[in-house]
Amino acid sequence: MTDKTSNQMWGGRFAAGPDAIMEAINASIGYDQRMAAQDISGSRAHAAMLAATGVISDSDAEAIREGLLTVLSEIEGGKFSFSTALEDIHMNVEARLKEIIGEPAGRLHTGRSRNDQVATDFKLWVRDQLDAADAGLIALIRALLAQAEAGADWVMPGFTHLQTAQPVTWGHHMMAYVEMFGRDLSRVRDARARMNESPLGAAALAGTSFPIDREMTASALGFDRPAANSLDAVSDRDFALEFLSTASICAVHLSRFAEELVIWSSAQFRFVTLSDRFSTGSSIMPQKKNPDAAELIRAKVGRIFGANTALMMVMKGLPLAYSKDMQEDKEQVFDAADNLMLALAAMEGMVRDMSANRESLAAAAGSGFSTATDLADWLVRVLGLPFRDAHHVTGALVARAENKGCDLPDLSLADMQSAHSAITEDVYSVLGVENSVNSRQSYGGTAPTQVRAQIERWKASLP
DSSP: OOOOHHHHOOOOTTTTTTTHHHHHHHOOHHHHHHHHHHHHHHHHHHHHHHTTTSSSSSHHHHHHHHHHHHHHHHHHOOOOOOGGGGGGGGHHHHHHHHHOOOGGGTTTTTOOOOOHHHHHHHHHHHHHHHHHHHHHHHHHHHHHHHHHTTTTTOEEEETTTEEEEEEEEEEHHHHHHHHHHHHHHHHHHHHHHHHEEEEETTTTOOOSSOOOOHHHHHHHHSEEEOOHHHHHHHHOHHHHHHHHHHHHHHHHHHHHHHHHHHHHHHHTTTTEOOOOOOOOSSSSSSSBBBBBHHHHHHHHHHHHHHHHHHHHHHHHHHOOOOGGGGGGGSSHHHHHHHHHHHHHHHHHHHHHHOEEEEHHHHHHTTTTTTTTHHHHHHHHHOOOOOOHHHHHHHHHOOOOOOOTTTGGGGGGGHHHHHHOOOOOGGGGGSSSHHHHHOOOOOOOOOSSSHHHHHHHHHHHHOO
């Protein structure tokens, strides 16, 4: 087949023929340049170690160190020219280093391979994202704690099936999300601790014959220890998968909260007012205030889930050690990290700025027979009825209230006694929503005293 025929098959996108096609599919510099700082940090640590172990001279190590700092300055200043022909960030940096310092640049790659180099760079980058997620989650938790503290005794309806269930407090609802994001925070920290082993020095797959000191480079780069098996070190992408898994669970929590904010800010609920900073107007309906930030957060979970699935598919059938398939490990992680950090920041801003409508919350808390369970509990506790009997009596009273168009506290004592003759005036002491929430004193319950205790526990636990 002629080059002309080949070009026609592939289309005008690859006018230069197979060489251009191979360059396009092989190059990763279009996205892995994001790891430039991590690549240069790894190279600096490696060069310092090579000098300390006598593999290269101190003068070469110093030239490499200074040259790498120059390269980093050029990249950060937007003056660096990235080349697709050089494939990736590692070769781009090394080629520019050679232009700057000459022959010593060729000694930098002694005792390592691009396999352990890219694994190290990627780990350092993911570790930075875990640290950023840690900070973002703490900021969001603090914003939720501020909301919970302000409304620790504000009553609102609690829901199951999105139907009014029992009264809770605004503070209690906010603290539910504190617990969710607190678990995300623990997963972030757990993932960071597990991934913090250095691949550097594993070389291509079997280690190296040079007398390198992997403990030294691990320590210089902030790792706890060097990875213990060179085959595993270069082929492991568990750290990226675990980051994506953790990000996916966190995105679920963000999406669930975003959904509630969309519902709560609607004209039908009016539970919260979102600030103008996180809302938009309509192009034709001047009355509209759309919760776009919450809706976009709700959508981010799809991209993050997709990234998780994509990397799982890349890794699922790979033999040890390195395969070029693993070049496809970064773009989806980069995208997921960007979207997670953006969603965390947007949610934190919305929570800090939003105003809860105490009157609307209270009005809704008393609707939908939300104290029916309190009535059933009273029948059990005071009259000694079996709970199933109490449930039946309460159901009959709910039906009576529905027929009369009122709520349970509005029924007369005669109405109450029509369902069970032993009911007394004392029953009204449990039917108000304030009484209901104050009675839920069990650990983790919605009573304001319990909510405030949980707030203090969380405030004490955060750095």
